[in-house]
Amino acid sequence: MAAHSLLFRLFTLAIACMSMLSQNYIDAQTPNIVVIMADDLGWNSVGWHTSDVSTPNLDQLCRDGVEFDNFYVSPMCSPTRAGFMTGRYPIRFGLARAVIPPWRDYGLPITETTIANVLADAGYERRGIFGKWHLGHARKKWLPNNRGFTDFLGCYNGAIDYFTHEREGELDWHHNDHPAHQNGYATTLIGQAASQFIADSATQDVPFFCYIPFNAPHSPFQASDADLKRYPAIKDRKKRTYYAMISVMDDEVGRILQTIDDNGIRDDTVVWFFSDNGGVGGIRDSNRPLRGSKLTAYEGGVRAAACVRYPKQFPGGRKLTEQTMFIDVLPTVMNLAGADPQSLPNELDGVNLTALLSGDEDRLPPRDLFFYHGQQGESAEPIAVISGNWKLVVNGPRITGSITDSHRVELFHISTDPNETQNVTANHPEKVTELFEKLREFRSLQPTESIPPYKFGNQDFRAPPKWKIERD
Known part of the structure; x- marks a missing residue:
């Protein structure tokens, strides 16, 4: 019985030590x-x-x-x-x-x-x-x-x-x-x-x-x-x-x-x-x-x-x-x-x-970067995409189909023109079309139930006392 008790104590001690070593390893590496x-x-x-x-x-x-x-x-x-x-x-x-x-x-x-x-x-x-x-x-x-x-x-x-x-x-x-x-x-x-x-x-x-x-x-x-x-x-x-x-x-x-x-x-x-x-x-x-x-x-x-x-x-x-x-x-x-x-x-x-x-790598895989907001409503939405060396910026109404006269469209060669001084849309219409389609797809991701424009619903608003929130 004593031998079994000793073995049990040694076993539990070993488990505890392994747990401590494991925790110390996690703490040291994390x-x-x-x-x-x-x-x-x-x-x-x-x-x-x-x-x-x-x-x-x-x-x-x-x-x-x-x-x-x-x-x-x-x-x-x-x-x-x-x-x-x-x-x-x-x-x-x-x-x-x-x-x-x-x-x-x-x-x-x-x-x-x-x-x-x-x-x-x-x-x-x-x-x-x-x-x-x-x-x-x-x-x-x-x-x-x-x-x-x-x-x-x-x-x-x-x-x-x-x-x-x-x-x-x-x-x-x-x-x-x-x-x-x-x-x-x-x-x-x-x-x-x-x-x-x-x-x-x-x-x-x-x-x-x-x-x-x-x-x-x-x-x-x-x-x-x-x-x-x-x-x-x-x-x-x-x-x-x-x-x-x-x-x-x-x-x-x-x-x-x-x-x-x-x-x-x-x-x-x-x-x-x-x-x-x-x-x-x-x-x-x-x-x-x-x-x-x-x-x-x-x-x-x-x-x-x-x-x-x-x-x-x-x-x-x-x-x-x-x-x-x-x-x-x-x-x-x-x-x-x-x-x-x-x-x-x-x-x-x-x-x-x-x-x-x-420092193990010096490059990331190619990807597109997207930017958007519609704070003032769908009549005026800034939206943009960076794709490699290019950036397309579109200002105007919500993108739903093709470019319209109401959209201000600007294409920049962002790698050589980071300050966006030269709009080159006229020189690269095919690139504009390509990037505009990416923007249209990105804008379509927004679900129907989304946050409204900024001023919506602000009439007669009164803050709760000390901003104490009671609703679950």
């Missing part, structure tokens, strides 16, 4: 994931593109990591966030046409699997979001804690007041699903909360996911007097405030990066940074030399300042010119976390960039 997203940050609004604005922490992140020279996003906020979350073009599930305004009873469909869901299944026990959600707020099922996140601090809507944290006259600042009363500038509070989450997670010696969607430098354009003094030479008040807001965000990026270093997890942490779209048209030079701005399908609206750092696997100090997209983040993170894309219920549109970022 990186922490930190994704930082700016809001309305222009191409020409980071220090590695201009000396006009000071972003030393982002600049250092870019130098230490891999700079994306052709990283593309949607022309506006909610669609980019939805595509990042799912690895899929948001037009597939009705969230490409417009952002989600305060009065909209609409959200990222629960049939879509989020990056937080994926990482939960991969063993990431701590999954935090700190900042702006903007993917549905009218029902509990759309809120961050019901979409795979364990921790949330921030706002449901966009465009909150940076000091009072209000939208539509009501407090829109929440800790998980409860209103939170905090004093301070929103950008600073976001950085502080994210840093605390990272520090707490690091002590538990398990991989974590931290998503930090700053609301800066989106309007309202607000900054403290002290921060405005950083740019005394700029006389334009709006531009001066915009730069000050960017600098405060950069301060918080520095805080986050320092927290990662202080906790000894730099080599084991992926830090991915990008903007959700280009800068707004009202800020002069924010996207220079690119044409256009937010809400356009030109490069200034959809080509974002971006970089990624992962010292353990991605050799730093490089600039990638390959065309990459916001929908590529999820499949790349899945690969790094050891998750199987085949386990997802929906097929991904993005591609895994790990080999490219690791």
